[in-house]
Amino acid sequence: MAGIGLIIIKRLGLGLLTMLMVSILIFGAVNLLPGDFAQAILGQGATPEAVQAIRRDLGLDQPLVERYFTWLFGVLQGDFGNSFAELNFSSYGGTTASANFGSVADKLAPRFNNTMFLAGVTALFAVPVSILIGVLAALYRNSIFDRVANITTLTSISSPEFFLAYILILILAVLNPILPSLSNIYDGMDFADRLERSMLPALTLTLVVTAHMMRMTRAAIINLLASPFIEMARLKGLSPFRVILFHALPNALAPIINVVALNLAFLITGVVVVEVVFVYPGIGQLFVDSVKIRDIPVVQACCLLFAAAYILLNLTADIMAILSNPRLRHPK
Amino acid sequence: MTEKEPLVRIRNLNIIGITDETEVPIINGVDLDLHRGEVIGLIGESGAGKSTLGLAAMGFTRDGCHIRGGEVTFDGIDLVDAGPEIRRELLGKRIAYVAQSAAASFNPAHRIIRQHSEAPMVHSVMPRQQSEEDAIDLYNRLRLPNPEEIGFRYPHQVSGGQLQRAMTAMAMSCRPDLIIFDEPTTALDVTTQIEVLAAIRDIVSQFNTAAIYITHDLAVVAQMADRIKVLFRGDEVEEAATGTMMKSPKEEYTKSLWAVRSFQRKQKPLAKKGEVPVISLQSVTAAYATTPVLREVSFDIHRGRTVAVVGESGSGKSTAARCITGLLPPLSGQVLNNGNPLPASFRQRNREQLRQIQMIYQMADTALNPRMKISEIIGRPVEFYLGLTGNEKKKRVFQLLEQIELDPAQYYNRLPTELSGGQKQRIGIARALAAEPEFIICDEVTSALDQLVAEGILKLLAKLQDQMDLAYMFITHDLSTVRAIADEVVVMKDGEVVESGAKNKMFKPPHHPYTDLLLSSVPEMDENWLDELLDQRGVENIGDAAVSKMAGN
Numbered sequence: 001m002a003g004i005g006l007i008i009i010k011r012l013g014l015g016l017l018t019m020l021m022v023s024i025l026i027f028g029a030v031n032l033l034p035g036d037f038a039q040a041i042l043g044q045g046a047t048p049e050a051v052q053a054i055r056r057d058l059g060l061d062q063p064l065v066e067r068y069f070t071w072l073f074g075v076l077q078g079d080f081g082n083s084f085a086e087l088n089f090s091s092y093g094g095t096t097a098s099a100n101f102g103s104v105a106d107k108l109a110p111r112f113n114n115t116m117f118l119a120g121v122t123a124l125f126a127v128p129v130s131i132l133i134g135v136l137a138a139l140y141r142n143s144i145f146d147r148v149a150n151i152t153t154l155t156s157i158s159s160p161e162f163f164l165a166y167i168l169i170l171i172l173a174v175l176n177p178i179l180p181s182l183s184n185i186y187d188g189m190d191f192a193d194r195l196e197r198s199m200l201p202a203l204t205l206t207l208v209v210t211a212h213m214m215r216m217t218r219a220a221i222i223n224l225l226a227s228p229f230i231e232m233a234r235l236k237g238l239s240p241f242r243v244i245l246f247h248a249l250p251n252a253l254a255p256i257i258n259v260v261a262l263n264l265a266f267l268i269t270g271v272v273v274v275e276v277v278f279v280y281p282g283i284g285q286l287f288v289d290s291v292k293i294r295d296i297p298v299v300q301a302c303c304l305l306f307a308a309a310y311i312l313l314n315l316t317a318d319i320m321a322i323l324s325n326p327r328l329r330h331p332k
Numbered sequence: 333m334t335e336k337e338p339l340v341r342i343r344n345l346n347i348i349g350i351t352d353e354t355e356v357p358i359i360n361g362v363d364l365d366l367h368r369g370e371v372i373g374l375i376g377e378s379g380a381g382k383s384t385l386g387l388a389a390m391g392f393t394r395d396g397c398h399i400r401g402g403e404v405t406f407d408g409i410d411l412v413d414a415g416p417e418i419r420r421e422l423l424g425k426r427i428a429y430v431a432q433s434a435a436a437s438f439n440p441a442h443r444i445i446r447q448h449s450e451a452p453m454v455h456s457v458m459p460r461q462q463s464e465e466d467a468i469d470l471y472n473r474l475r476l477p478n479p480e481e482i483g484f485r486y487p488h489q490v491s492g493g494q495l496q497r498a499m500t501a502m503a504m505s506c507r508p509d510l511i512i513f514d515e516p517t518t519a520l521d522v523t524t525q526i527e528v529l530a531a532i533r534d535i536v537s538q539f540n541t542a543a544i545y546i547t548h549d550l551a552v553v554a555q556m557a558d559r560i561k562v563l564f565r566g567d568e569v570e571e572a573a574t575g576t577m578m579k580s581p582k583e584e585y586t587k588s589l590w591a592v593r594s595f596q597r598k599q600k601p602l603a604k605k606g607e608v609p610v611i612s613l614q615s616v617t618a619a620y621a622t623t624p625v626l627r628e629v630s631f632d633i634h635r636g637r638t639v640a641v642v643g644e645s646g647s648g649k650s651t652a653a654r655c656i657t658g659l660l661p662p663l664s665g666q667v668l669n670n671g672n673p674l675p676a677s678f679r680q681r682n683r684e685q686l687r688q689i690q691m692i693y694q695m696a697d698t699a700l701n702p703r704m705k706i707s708e709i710i711g712r713p714v715e716f717y718l719g720l721t722g723n724e725k726k727k728r729v730f731q732l733l734e735q736i737e738l739d740p741a742q743y744y745n746r747l748p749t750e751l752s753g754g755q756k757q758r759i760g761i762a763r764a765l766a767a768e769p770e771f772i773i774c775d776e777v778t779s780a781l782d783q784l785v786a787e788g789i790l791k792l793l794a795k796l797q798d799q800m801d802l803a804y805m806f807i808t809h810d811l812s813t814v815r816a817i818a819d820e821v822v823v824m825k826d827g828e829v830v831e832s833g834a835k836n837k838m839f840k841p842p843h844h845p846y847t848d849l850l851l852s853s854v855p856e857m858d859e860n861w862l863d864e865l866l867d868q869r870g871v872e873n874i875g876d877a878a879v880s881k882m883a884g885n
Contacts, residue, residue, distance in 0.1 A: 229438060236454070
């Protein structure tokens with residue numbers, strides 16, 4: 001087991017290095033975006049002097065490298081900077097923009113919690129369901145059930161997310177008013193309400209992520225069915241279900257875990273469209289809004305968060321894949 | 333044992349395989365009777381249908397195979413028409429199976445004893461606790477080391493021979509009436525094979541279990557079976573009691589199987605003193621990363637001679653070959669070619685040095701690029717080493733194909749997948765010859781082939797050696813191959829040369845104790861061989877036990 005500890009530490013170190021690279025990429029890319037915040041916010045009244053003043057106040061007139069390091073050291077101390085949008089520009093004539101107004105962290109935290117809540121609800125539902133359907137599809141492969149499962153999940157993953165969302169709204173909110181079509185959750189809402197309002201987006205996302213996980217489960221299991229140890233299990237007179245559950249599935253875990261991790265990462269980082277449709281106040285919406293108004297500190301923080309989610313989830317998947325392999329758990 | 337009704341009764345069984353919509357007959361109307369407590373040996377080359385027949389006795393067919401006609405009854409139960417529930421009720425409980433590779437047939441994700449107690453639990457024969465106690469008792473009877481503890485390991489933590497015995501114990505877990513042994517010792521070293529054979533025979537007679545023993549090794553089946561049935565391409569050739577079959581086989585085919593073992597080449601005299609060897613290893617020491625594999629290995633190979641390097645898996649035979657080819661640069665020591673030291677790594681060797689040393693591999697299947705035509709496979713070294721192109725190259729490839737006794741016009745444009753195993757191995761030989769080397773390493777070149785085909789390859793290699801004065805390093809664990817082709821023998825154990833010398837000396841006592849162990853472990857075509865050996869050595873002194881005892885001395 002000491003080996004695994006070492007692997008985790010190594011991977012964490014590599015993860016940090018990746019984060020550093022990502023931070024450079026993000027910073028570079030965001031600052032390459034055309035247009036700038038000062039011009040965007042001043043709109044019609046953007047006189048060169050006013051633009052200049054705002055740029056100076058925000059430090060946008062400093063060289064890129066210097067700004068990167070200022071930002072990086074801030075981030076390392078847990079300070080993601082201040083959101084441009086929250087600053088007070090009523091007197092944009094050039095007075096100091098007051099600090100401590102709206103820090104990025106304050107703005108991000110509730111949104112991040114909401115996103116994690118939605119991702120969590122979806123995952124708790126989607127992961128077991130997909131794996132179960134995958135196991136059943138492998139068990140009854142090439143049967144009607146298998147085909148229906150495959151076609152349904154493929155259809156749902158191939159359709160645009162907003163389309164799925166509207167169909168669900170039509171069925172579950174308009175024709176049969178069971179669930180609310182809007183998911184405007186806020187702080188201090190009780191858990192049951194929150195859950196009810198998150199239900200439709202969670203269902204939509206489930207439809208989006210099920211196909212991958214289900215098909216990988218099915219394929220990984222079927223891949224093993226020609227193995228001698230599966231034949232052995234059959235020749236012991238075990239039922240097909242037991243053969244698949246006890247003999248195939250434990251050996252198919254590694255690829256399944258990896259696909260689950262990728263889909264969980266998608267749930268955290270890629271759900272903008274669904275959030276917009278259901279007006280769900282998640283991090284994706286904040287991200288898109290911030291890009292629109294060139295609110296660079298928020299955009300950077302979001303990107304960094306997304307990168308961290310990917311890295312951590314993949315690390316977890318690697319570790320779990322190692323734990324699922326007895327050769328690595330119990331070396332000779 | 334003259335019961336009215338046999339335990340297994342197979343009549344006129346026909347099984348076909350379906351690949352790409354075409355039907356291939358696998359078993360053509362075979363009959364078989366097996367009484368309680370009796371052991372029948374099924375023997376034949378690959379493709380004879382022995383495994384299919386063995387599995388059919390369990391009412392089981394592999395994917396793609398179908399029972400076309402005939403009947404299979406087990407204890408009066410019709411297995412052909414039985415539904416899956418009825419068959420499942422019998423499998424594991426009354427009919428058990430021991431597979432060829434225990435390492436592949438144990439589930440890598442569960443502990444051995446968990447897998448042992450699974451069938452008794454599912455079939456409600458006994459609860460897990462009791463079955464685990466029984467497992468330990470069986471491990472004891474099968475003389476597994478640490479019987480109390482070994483079951484709680486995962487399969488990858490246990491050696492091949494021990495796993496094979498654990499699998500035999502697993503087959504016994506419900507005390508079945510019938511066990512199918514499907515080549516249970518084929519993947520094992522000779523010394524390990526003995527202890528598995530002895531263990532299987534013991535336990536089968538202790539519980540009076542009937543068994544079908546499938547193998548391609550005549551000497552093995554002679555030790556195990558009461559009766560032998562010979563199969564050839566899905567047809568029964570003949571069946572007789574073991575003694576009769578060994579002494580006086582009736583059919584030509586059976587006789588040809590028996591005769592394979594008699595091929596023997598005349599041994600050439602040792603090279604003269606002072607003659608420079610083609611290849612000379614001088615205290616070569618090598619390691620994979622930090623694991624030492626070779627220690628101070630030295631031997632010479634002379635022009636026109638065959639040096640057989642023998643030893644069990646892990647003894648360093650193939651590593652020595654890797655050092656000679658430069659694939660694994662040795663840590664110390666050197667390899668001389670005609671007296672000139674070769675650079676340690678193949679990367680530093682020039683084309684001429686590379687040309688002199690060629691290899692033929694064990695698995696012709698994986699050693700030939702499946703997407704290249706025969707003309708390209710053989711043509712590439714011709715072009716690379718000899719610089720021939722165009723018509724000259726084609727002419728040379730034709731010559732080479734003639735040398736390996738394949739019709740050039742017919743095979744020139746084929747792909748490896750269109751060839752049989754023996755033909756593929758011949759292409760491997762032609763590829764090695766294409767470089768016109770002085771020295772060829774043959775790494776277990778016949779061990780994946782049937783005996784008749786293997787004999788053809790050995791004869792071809794012998795003929796080529798005589799024509800071209802080639803030197804061979806022949807890596808093998810099969811001592812009958814050594815007897816057939818070698819001039820000199822090098823015995824290796826744990827990365828060291830234990831003994832070496834001319835073949836006739838090596839096959840005569842006195843031996844180094846390890847050579848003796850290897851030699852005496854090769855099953856002989858005598859049905860009493862195993863009994864006599866066990867009497868001589870005692871059950872405690874075979875296989876792993878004997879090897880480790882020797883290491884202690």
